[in-house]
Amino acid sequence: MTSSPASKRQRTSSTTFPPPYELLYWPTIPGRGEHIRLCFEATGTPYTDTCNDDQKTGLNALRTLISPTNKGSPTNPPPLAPPILRHGSLLLSQTPNILLYLGPKLGLAGADDDPNAIYHINQLALTALDGLSNEAHDTHHPIAIGAYYEEQKEEAKRKAADYISKRLPKFFGYFNRVLQGEASKGGEWLYGGQLTYADLVLWQCVDGVNFAFPRAVGRMRERGEFGEVFGLYERVRARENVAAYLESGRRLGYGMGIYRHYPELDAEEAEAEA
Amino acid sequence: MTSSPASKRQRTSSTTFPPPYELLYWPTIPGRGEHIRLCFEATGTPYTDTCNDDQKTGLNALRTLISPTNKGSPTNPPPLAPPILRHGSLLLSQTPNILLYLGPKLGLAGADDDPNAIYHINQLALTALDGLSNEAHDTHHPIAIGAYYEEQKEEAKRKAADYISKRLPKFFGYFNRVLQGEASKGGEWLYGGQLTYADLVLWQCVDGVNFAFPRAVGRMRERGEFGEVFGLYERVRARENVAAYLESGRRLGYGMGIYRHYPELDAEEAEAEA
Numbered sequence: 001m002t003s004s005p006a007s008k009r010q011r012t013s014s015t016t017f018p019p020p021y022e023l024l025y026w027p028t029i030p031g032r033g034e035h036i037r038l039c040f041e042a043t044g045t046p047y048t049d050t051c052n053d054d055q056k057t058g059l060n061a062l063r064t065l066i067s068p069t070n071k072g073s074p075t076n077p078p079p080l081a082p083p084i085l086r087h088g089s090l091l092l093s094q095t096p097n098i099l100l101y102l103g104p105k106l107g108l109a110g111a112d113d114d115p116n117a118i119y120h121i122n123q124l125a126l127t128a129l130d131g132l133s134n135e136a137h138d139t140h141h142p143i144a145i146g147a148y149y150e151e152q153k154e155e156a157k158r159k160a161a162d163y164i165s166k167r168l169p170k171f172f173g174y175f176n177r178v179l180q181g182e183a184s185k186g187g188e189w190l191y192g193g194q195l196t197y198a199d200l201v202l203w204q205c206v207d208g209v210n211f212a213f214p215r216a217v218g219r220m221r222e223r224g225e226f227g228e229v230f231g232l233y234e235r236v237r238a239r240e241n242v243a244a245y246l247e248s249g250r251r252l253g254y255g256m257g258i259y260r261h262y263p264e265l266d267a268e269e270a271e272a273e274a
Numbered sequence: 275m276t277s278s279p280a281s282k283r284q285r286t287s288s289t290t291f292p293p294p295y296e297l298l299y300w301p302t303i304p305g306r307g308e309h310i311r312l313c314f315e316a317t318g319t320p321y322t323d324t325c326n327d328d329q330k331t332g333l334n335a336l337r338t339l340i341s342p343t344n345k346g347s348p349t350n351p352p353p354l355a356p357p358i359l360r361h362g363s364l365l366l367s368q369t370p371n372i373l374l375y376l377g378p379k380l381g382l383a384g385a386d387d388d389p390n391a392i393y394h395i396n397q398l399a400l401t402a403l404d405g406l407s408n409e410a411h412d413t414h415h416p417i418a419i420g421a422y423y424e425e426q427k428e429e430a431k432r433k434a435a436d437y438i439s440k441r442l443p444k445f446f447g448y449f450n451r452v453l454q455g456e457a458s459k460g461g462e463w464l465y466g467g468q469l470t471y472a473d474l475v476l477w478q479c480v481d482g483v484n485f486a487f488p489r490a491v492g493r494m495r496e497r498g499e500f501g502e503v504f505g506l507y508e509r510v511r512a513r514e515n516v517a518a519y520l521e522s523g524r525r526l527g528y529g530m531g532i533y534r535h536y537p538e539l540d541a542e543e544a545e546a547e548a
Contacts (some may be wrong), residue, residue: 068447071455077394077465078455080401080448092393094400096370101393118365119375120351126368127354134408142416143429144436155417155429162418173342174354181345181352191351 020084021102024062027051029257030094030204032133033083038200040097041245042236043106052252065091096126099197108197120191124178124198125198131171132205136212137258139163139265149262155220160265164216168209172226175202187228188235195239202229203236210258216267293320295376296360298336301325303531304478306369306407307357313373315509315519317380326526338364373471382471391438394465398452398472405445406479410486411532413437413539423536434539438490442483446500449476453502461502462509469513476503477510482533490541494503 021040025033033049040047051058064070065079072078072091079093083205085101100122103109110117142159143152178190185193190202206229210217220226236242245251254261263269295314299307307323314321325332338344339353346352346365353367359375366372374396377383384391416433417426452464459467464476480503484491494500510516519525528535537543 068451071451072457074456077452078448079397080405090390090393092397094397097393097397097400100374100396106486108474116349116364119364119371122370122374123353123366123371124351126371131354143432144440146436147442152432155432158426158429159417162420166418166420171354174352176350177342177345182348183346183351189533222290233508 003071004146019048019228020087021045021047023047023049024058024065024084024086025049025051025082026062026257027058028252029255030208030252031257034198034204034252035095035129035201036083036098036102036229037250038204038242038245039102039106039197041169041250042195042200042239042241043108044241045106049250052250076198086175096122096129099125099201106197108195108200110192110194110196114192114267117192117196118154120183121196121198124175124190125201127171128198128202128205131167131174132202132209133258135163135167135171136205136209139212140262149260153264156262156265157270160213161270164213164267165271168213168216169220169225172220172229175232176226176228179232189232195236199232199236203233203242206230206233208254211254212261213266214261219267293322294361295319295321296324297321298324298332298339298358298360300531301329301332301334302526303529304482304533305357305525307510308478308526309369309403309471309475310357310359310376311524312478312516312519313382313471315487315524316469316474316515317382318515319380320415323524326524341345370396370403373399374474377471380471382469382474383422384422384466384468384470391416391466391470394457395470395472398449398464399475401445401448402472402476402479403440405448406476406483407439407532410479410483411439413486414534414536423534427538430536430539431544434487435544438487438541439545442487442490443494443499446503449506450500450502453506463506469510473506473510477507477516480504480507482528484529486533486535487540488535490539493541 023033023036025031037049051062057149062084065256066081070078075089076091079091081093083093083095083098085092092101100118103118103121109121117206131159139160140149140156141152142155149156175190178184179187183192189195190198221230237246281337286486293450297310299305311323325336336356339358340355344352349363350365353365355367357367357369357372359366359372366375374392377392377395383395398402413434414423414430416429423430451462452458457466458464463469464472495504510519
């Protein structure tokens with residue numbers, strides 16, 4: 001896969017147009033949409049990233065879908081929030097739900113002869129999203145999602161200190177154990193000896209948490225903690241399609257989304273204040 | 275289904291022993307395990323509730339499974355936390371994941387000729403769990419899950435006020451729209467004109483939120499708000515199997531779990547302080 005100089009958002013050299021998969025998510029940030037993007041990018045699957053391709057048109061489409069007056073269609077309930085996937089006439093929301101749908105279609109749901117693989121992979125993805133995405137978000141918005149960080153900064157410091165000292169090690173430790181376990185089939189990937197979407201979810205979570213808390217995560221790496229997790233992180237990053245994507249203009253920088261870097265929330269600052 | 279006078283925990287008159295499905299969850303509280311229990315109960319499916327049948331043995335089994343030294347088995351990754359479902363040699367965790375697995379087996383995943391039903395139902399269940407279970411829990415533990423409520427009471431008041439005024443109406447409003455939408459096929463159930471596990475999840479969430487915030491929810495009902503949601507709540511409760519379950523000793527009372535009633539967090543007390 002090469003990035004076209006004509007358009008930094010050109011995703012593939014495929015001639016399929018329009019691509020069958022459309023992602024609708026807030027533009028300019030990776031956010032929860034990034035988990036969906038990574039599945040497409042890691043497998044070289046063509047997709048449309050509507051809100052990043054054309055912010056005005058895209059945001060209009062997104063806002064119509066999540067409007068408090070939208071009651072859905074005869075076949076699709078309304079989505080509450082993005083990310084939203086459109087595939088033909090099907091419209092789905094909820095990150096782990098979209099991943100569940102795409103996983104088997106993109107070859108990211110384990111071996112064909114393992115009927116339980118999808119449930120194990122879904123379990124791992126849900127756990128990573130719970131502890132390393134949702135909880136990481138809540139460190140900067142512990143009181144009210146609709147209010148500014150500055151209005152809940154003191155509470156955020158306390159929550160971040162707890163997150164860094166207790167929750168992050170708990171979840172990293174869990175995934176370290178998963179990788180050490182026999183069901184990983186060798187410890188290279190989380191489940192079944194092959195790359196699945198659970199690995200891509202964990203990769204994005206580790207990358208995001210590292211952006212938000214570079215001192216806390218750096219300290220873990222220096223101490224040699226959670227080596228299996230960081231090993232998986234490097235393996236995903238080194239994959240040809242993933243590496244090409246990360247160097248392309250399509251990979252968006254972190255901003256005011258789920259993962260935010262506030263130095264006062266990182267180790268040791270938050271810990272000292274808590 | 276009748277409750278045996280010999281054992282208040284007798285779940286069914288079936289002669290299958292042991293039942294094929296085993297639930298492992300913290301004893302004495304409904305918690306997240308209740309979503310799994312309701313699927314079994316509403317369909318008259320035999321199951322073992324290990325930790326409530328014998329707390330000592332059950333807790334030992336549960337603690338072994340979630341121990342920080344458990345690396346799982348050759349086919350099952352370790353669970354991070356309960357609820358855990360055992361079905362034959364399969365071991366699954368994560369509430370929405372267990373529901374996803376059980377749904378089709380128990381006839382709670384929509385029409386057989388609707389291949390997308392499971393994704394729509396999963397989306398609805400995930401959304402209810404996000405906004406009406408996880409966020410409701412966080413109102414009394416906004417800062418640190420591992421610390422006491424009393425250590426974060428002031429923050430809890432602020433979070434509860436935001437939850438009651440903004441988040442609860444957002445999620446109730448969403449499900450009201452889902453019930454008004456065409457994909458519900460008549461507005462009796464959330465999706466496809468028949469009872470699915472998404473309805474059972476929403477029922478338990480509404481019941482739990484009503485326990486935690488009786489004044490806030492009572493006010494909504496008095497004002498005639500979210501009529502479709504409360505209508506579904508009553509329809510689920512009136513179903514024969516569900517009604518029998520709720521009157522049995524198997525239905526556990528709320529305690530120090532996800533849903534807690536602290537008067538100071540309910541309307542209008544929390545709102546006045548915020």
